[in-house]
Amino acid sequence: MPLTDEELAALPLSPAGRLAAEAMLADQRLLRAHDLAPSLNLIHDCQPDPAAGPVPTDVTSFHVDSAPVEVDTWLCTYLGACSEGLANEDARRKVEVPEIRAQLLMEYGGADDEGFAEFLHEHSYDSHYAPRPGAQPYAFGRFALWRIATRWPGSPVPPCVHRAPVNRPGNLACC
Ligand SMILES: [Fe+2]
Structure with a gap:
């Protein structure tokens, strides 16, 4: 799910989470200043699949x-x-x-x-x-x-x- 700067800034976060979100926003500004187009996606569950095959x-x-x-x-x-x-x-x-x-x-x-x-x-x-x-x-x-x-x-x-x-x-x- 895409996450906008505004949504990231408005998330209820712990102090450490807020620090992380502020750094993320600052990094995105940096990337945009280098003509890049960062996009954030919210991924809740990024776990290895226990049913995955050999690779x-x-x-x-x-x-x-x-x-x-x-x-x-x-x-x-x-x-x-x-x-x-x-x-x-x-x-x-x-x-x-x-x-x-x-x-x-x-x-x-x-x-x-x-x-x-x-x-x-x-x-x-x-x-x-x-x-x-x-x-x-x-x-x-x-x-x-x-x-x-x-x-x-x-x-x-x-x-x-x-x-x-x-x-x-x-x-x-x-x-
Ligand atoms: Fe990768």
Whole structure:
């Protein structure tokens, strides 16, 4: 549900929530001053799906954002647990893990060919990552507005692997 500046400013919030909302409004002003068009959406329930298959595709799973054109993701946490990142060398695409790929092939019901690659892409399975053994995710922290790289054709840098915190009452994050 879209949330306007006025609605955000009028929300009944705790002092910490008010601080977060004020920072969110200020960040939106900053983004608009850079000719960007931020929009806020109110999402109440951003939980992992317990019935998801071998590659859950919700935002609490490590993933990269992708687009057919050049674009960045702006990410910030304002209250509660913050988003996390994973260095590219610490991340492995889940579709490249043999056991997971085998399960996805069964779901696809065909050969490991171009059609399968398309299937993986259509379902965003190819955008999700598993931490390699011993990997240490890093925290983005709160109130820092991050500009992170996405996957788009021709991007000169690898995309940033990241995940949102599991939504709990009192959290206020956006990306
Ligand atoms: Fe994302």
